[in-house]
Amino acid sequence: MQIQNYTKEFKYNWQLAAPVMLGMLGHTFVSFVDNIMVGQLGTAELAAVSLGNSFMFIAMSLGIGFSTAITPLIAEADAEQNFKTGKSYFKHGLFLCTVLGVLLFLLVFFAKPLMYFMKQPDEVVALAIPYLDLVAVSLIPLIIFQGFKQFSDGLSMTKYPMYATLLGNLVNIVLNYMLIFGKFGMPELGIVGAAYGTLASRIIMVAHLWFLLKRNGNSRHYVSKIKFFVLERLMLKKIFNLGVPSAMQMFFEVAIFTAAIWLSGLLGKNPQAANQIALNLASMTFMVAMGLSVAAMIRVGNQKGLKRYRELRRIAFSIFLFGFIFAVGFAVLFLLFHNQLPKIYLDYNDVENALDNVEVLEIASKLLLVAAVFQISDSIQVLVLGALRGLQDVKVPMLLLFVAYWVVGFPVSWFLGKAEVYGSIGIWIGLLAGLTVAAILLYARFNYLTKKLISSNSD
Template sequence: MVLSQYTKEFKYNLNLAAPVMLGMLGHTFVSLVDNIMVGQLGATELAAVSLGNSFVFIAMSLGIGFSTAITPLVAEADTEKNFKKGKSAFKHGLFLCTVLGIFLFLMLLLAKPLMYIMDQPEEVVALAIPYLDLVGFSLIPLIIYQAFKQFSDGLSLTKYPMYATILANIINVVLNYLLIFGKFGFPEMGLVGAALGTLISRVIMVFFLWWLLRAREKAKAYVTNIKIFVLESKMLKTIISIGFPSAMQMFFEVAIFTAAIWLSGTLGQNPQAANQIALNLSSMTFMVATGLSVAAMIRVGNQKGLQNFTELRRIAMSIFFLGIILAVISALLFAGLHKVLPTIYVNLDDPINAVDTREVVAIASTLLLAAAIFQISDSLQVVALGALRGLQDVKIPTLITFVSYWGIGFPVSYYFGKEEMLGSLGIWLGLIAGLTSAAILLYFRFDYLTKKLIKFETTDVSQLDKQ
């Protein structure tokens, strides 16, 4: 293997992935800001945000996962110079994402009573319910935004969603400060203020991204004159056939992290708050890997359109390699700063909650060491999923994610996460087991498919030469 044939792709891949990374980090930053600001109110409030977001994250995973179907279809059409096919993929994807966003919000409303039967602290549930109402409603603009984002990514215009996310974050920070703490004459709304800030910022994010794309010559014809209700069953079926398995892949992964939140809640509000801190920090590094996953999806989709499978494999392997390097850096940061990072989320000067605060920081510090261990497997599995989506291979990967997270990971979390066993650390050992299993199996799947495609490609060329 000549290393340079992979490393020479790093610059292009990073240029393509960096705006996606920053955009995805922006989504996580909304949660980070909510957690840090709400964390100043106390461990109970932080646990309530954790519980409310656990429901939202499950719904969000379905919406974001489904929307990824748009990217490989648009990327393939863009390479083929087929405008009609690309606009059809975007229009039908936008319609389906809008319907899905409304459906998921309604499902969240129906799911609220589950909080009372999940063995969660009563004071946490009481605060989480009103927070969930508004954050749940913000799913509608968020998933509509995802349709625009995935379309933009498919055209390799990855920086525009980043701009929209940056604006949304600035608005969210300002509104959080005003509405959580009641500054400059605004009402002091606590958790509800954080939720309202998130909702408003996401609505603005949708319109701003549309405005940016409308001003770009390459995208203008796609995002204007959209006859949203003039639909074709063939394209609807195509998007659903890719989007539904992709949604389930993301759901299976997010759901096991959500299960970790719920299992932590059975240990008490301090372990739950600590779990939220570690989860929020590890999700930041996951978004970096997600940026590479989108880059893999775009570039693999482009090469699929060109039917150049040898180049497709080389490019994907380069992205895998880059992902591992960045994951090692993240792991070293978590290991080196595991005692420092959790202190960002708590008020160390609060004498009333000093005992609880020390316990939260101690547990979160231990969990960050576990997060450091699974950085490489977490990066590899999400990048491999992106590459497989670029190939429009989604069914077998869906089965792999289910078996990895729920056949392997969850039983480990459930058994070792009991208070008499390893507690919070035991829950995260299950996450390590699930992510590592997924990474290995998904890589093997990509390796098998690309070798098979290259073999057929070589066979076809040799047959043409004989003719």
């Protein structure tokens, strides 16, 4: 088949994915701003935010992963023009996201004592606990926001969540500046100020997205007159059965990156700070692949609803190709600027921490060389995973990801990440191994399923 059959989809794929990318980048940008501002306070504070956020990342992965079940269901109902079913999916999905947000907050809040048993630096733990107390509360509005976002994405209205996220970021930056450093008459709260900024920004994001959806003619009737506690057991079960494997998929990936944070902490505060810098930079570029993954989920879900399986496969492969091109571009960027990019996070006028900063820069620049390579594997696996979610195939991919990350990736990170072996670089080689195996296994699964659908059905 000619390459034009795939490239002609690039424009629409971009129109659909770009707002999602910006919205995803907005989530990561909250962490990016926190890291840059907190990094001015010292490497211990930066490591503390890293440790606190490692708990948050695990909880967020479960909530965000669960919420992705809403998008393909809404996309399929939208293609079938079935408003009643679509509204029911949204209501039940939002209810489950709200309950999950509260449960995740409680989980993180009561998991704090684990920090004392993780052999992390004492000064880092002392700083991380008050930060985590506040930022854990922000899980509730964040997961509710995800329920609205995934619904909006399912209707191909990807711009509204982007607008809400950008507003949230603006609020976060202003409050961080005021509360971390004590500007404009506000108290100087250090990293706790960053937690207040995050909480306030996420509450505003929910309110703004709901306001935008209420004003739009296509979504107004979905989000109005919701009988929130009038629930159907079968509908809850359907979303739960799709959401739990989706949550576990994201959990397995985020958990191995979180394990990398903890393994880095065993090496000391400077390796942990360097890991945070490299991870934050890699997360920024990964959001582009995440945006295209959502586009794959929406478009595959639409084609599934229309039962056009040849088109489904062609469109999916066009998104895979588009994402691969971006991944190669980011890989080149990391290779060329691996020494310059980490400098954004450090204050070179800080004489007291000068030696620490030099060590952090040296480690982070090496980690970006590994990150350059796994850009490609990471992009492919998340793109194919989005397409599989569009097919509502979640259970087998969940098992494949477990094998890739925890049977292959983590043992490599643990063994090679010891101080006497390769240290921080070894930890990231394990991440690369897990992501590469995940990309191969998920692609094989998608290829098998779509060929089976085409052979057993006629367009």
